[in-house]
Each structure stands twice: as structure tokens, then as C-alpha cells.
Amino acid sequence: MPRGAQTVTFHLKNRQDGTVEATITSLGLSVKTLSFARVAQNGAEVELTLFIFGGSYKGTIGAEGTQMAGIWMQSPGAMPLPLNMRKR
Numbered sequence: 001m002p003r004g005a006q007t008v009t010f011h012l013k014n015r016q017d018g019t020v021e022a023t024i025t026s027l028g029l030s031v032k033t034l035s036f037a038r039v040a041q042n043g044a045e046v047e048l049t050l051f052i053f054g055g056s057y058k059g060t061i062g063a064e065g066t067q068m069a070g071i072w073m074q075s076p077g078a079m080p081l082p083l084n085m086r087k088r
Contacts, residue, residue, distance in 0.1 A: 008026045
């Protein structure tokens, strides 16, 4: 798990076929933008899996749709990662 503060941006885009494309961008990664290999949503529950670094995110979209409370998991641990959401 990276040490110190990291600025990350999650990009989620609805596709015409009903699936979601998700990427993560971080200035702390050697590769700046990575695609999540798996994106699952069941109501307000969201799960994103990034196989390349063994990372995943599980979160719940708030009632207003402007925030997601969740946990970033990457060996050897996990940490809270709340996200602010906005539409482009």
C-alpha cells in the first residue's frame, strides 16, 4: 500500500450497452491512468477491481448521489477512501 498522501481521481462513465467504464488516475503511480478490470454495481453498492496492483474499492453511493463512502483495499491492508462525485 502506498505510504503518504496520494491524490487519486476515479472516472466512471456509463456506456450505451448499460455497462460502466472505470479508470483511476494518480500522480503517484508510474502509469498515470489505469482501467479497472471489473466494475460491479448493485443499487448503491459499487465494487471496482484493479488486478495489476491487487487493489479494489468497495463503496456505497450516498442518497444525494454526490458522495461515495468506501474502502480501498490493497495488500497488506485497507483504508477508508471517501469520494466526492460530480458529473461532467
